[in-house]
Amino acid sequence: MPVLIVGSTGFVGRNIINALKKEDIDFVASDITDSVFDKDVEYIKLDITNREDVFNVFKDYDIDYVFHLAAHPLSASINEPTKNAIVNIIGSLNLMDASKEFGVKKFVFSSASSIVGEVVKNPVSEDHPCKPKTPYAVAKLSVEHYLRVYQELYGLNYVIFRFFNVYGPYQYPNSGALIPVVMDRIIKGQEVYIYGDGSTARDFIYVGDLADFYVETIKRRDIKNEVFNMGTGKLTTVKEVIELIAKVVGKEPKIVYKPRKPGEITNFSANVTRLEKFFGKVPKTTLEEGLRKTYEWFRNAVTV
Numbered sequence: 456m457p458v459l460i461v462g463s464t465g466f467v468g469r470n471i472i473n474a475l476k477k478e479d480i481d482f483v484a485s486d487i488t489d490s491v492f493d494k495d496v497e498y499i500k501l502d503i504t505n506r507e508d509v510f511n512v513f514k515d516y517d518i519d520y521v522f523h524l525a526a527h528p529l530s531a532s533i534n535e536p537t538k539n540a541i542v543n544i545i546g547s548l549n550l551m552d553a554s555k556e557f558g559v560k561k562f563v564f565s566s567a568s569s570i571v572g573e574v575v576k577n578p579v580s581e582d583h584p585c586k587p588k589t590p591y592a593v594a595k596l597s598v599e600h601y602l603r604v605y606q607e608l609y610g611l612n613y614v615i616f617r618f619f620n621v622y623g624p625y626q627y628p629n630s631g632a633l634i635p636v637v638m639d640r641i642i643k644g645q646e647v648y649i650y651g652d653g654s655t656a657r658d659f660i661y662v663g664d665l666a667d668f669y670v671e672t673i674k675r676r677d678i679k680n681e682v683f684n685m686g687t688g689k690l691t692t693v694k695e696v697i698e699l700i701a702k703v704v705g706k707e708p709k710i711v712y713k714p715r716k717p718g719e720i721t722n723f724s725a726n727v728t729r730l731e732k733f734f735g736k737v738p739k740t741t742l743e744e745g746l747r748k749t750y751e752w753f754r755n756a757v758t759v
């Protein structure tokens with residue numbers, strides 16, 4: 456049952472590869488970058504916008520499962536909406552077309568909680584109305600619709616995970632994500648910025664928990680053609696996260712308050728009822744535990 460991981464060089468991809476290795480599951484890694492892996496990892500350099508190259512991978516390997524994690528990021532989508540659509544919509548369709556042509560058993564897609572746009576009811580369920588506010592979120596929601604339509608028209612099975620705020624090893628400060636940025640700055644004794652009063656809250660999920668659910672999609676053949684929130688259901692304020700990171704690192708944070716950034720959608724968490732109903736479990740790592748594991752990796756990999 457070889458799994459094709461697309462976007463394997465990225466933060467989540469690296470963690471899923473470690474989870475697959477632990478379970479002894481056969482996989483092929485791919486990304487647009489040069490390989491960052493040891494020789495024991497089968498790796499293909501692949502740009503998903505190149506349709507011919509995508510089809511060639513499926514011709515060369517007997518792929519049963521696709522874990523599609525490749526993406527043009529949210530922040531870049533504001534200035535490059537067309538590029539975002541080419542990578543995130545056309546690139547995804549190339550993978551889906553090859554998957555249907557070559558009889559892939561399940562296509563697992565990494566969507567985003569930001570497709571919700573405006574929160575009407577918190578915690579947000581998978582049935583919550585979606586009104587995306589960025590080109591990135593429009594593309595993610597489009598692919599969700601394409602997957603449903605491909606299932607109905609061509610029988611391609613899928614699982615969609617809508618990621619909330621994922622954190623953990625292999626997430627570098629240059630990603631701009633709150634946790635690695637703050638951890639890096641506290642370790643270096645630099646100022647930490649809070650935009651607003653720090654009371655805005657997010658649902659943080661440890662990447663190791665998320666990787667376990669990806670492995671489950673292979674083991675649980677019965678789980679298909681469903682959308683799941685990938686969050687914890689717990690809200691933590693930005694100020695609380697900074698204090699927890701400081702506790703884990705063992706240093707006092709130098710907090711500087713700045714004006715709130717406009718347009719940020721915060722204060723919403725995942726309703727995880729559906730996740731629990733189908734998988735019989737929810738993400739279990741507490742934020743403090745997850746931050747400790749993140750720091751273990753961070754102190755060796757980032758701050759040397």
Ligand SMILES: NC(=O)c1ccc[n+]([C@@H]2O[C@H](COP(=O)([O-])OP(=O)(O)OC[C@H]3O[C@@H](n4cnc5c(N)ncnc54)[C@H](O)[C@@H]3O)[C@@H](O)[C@H]2O)c1
Nearest residue numbers: 462464465466467486487502503524525526565567618621
């Ligand atoms: N990290 C989060 O909190 C979060 C939240 C919501 C959704 N997601 C989604 O989850 C997935 C994984 O996220 P991540 O944090 O690991 O992202 P990441 O940016 O670390 O990894 C994405 C990978 O995609 C690759 N890529 C970009 N363009 C490509 C192309 N044309 N062809 C092949 N590969 C290409 C990049 O090289 C990169 O390695 C993404 O689809 C992302 O949109 C992540």
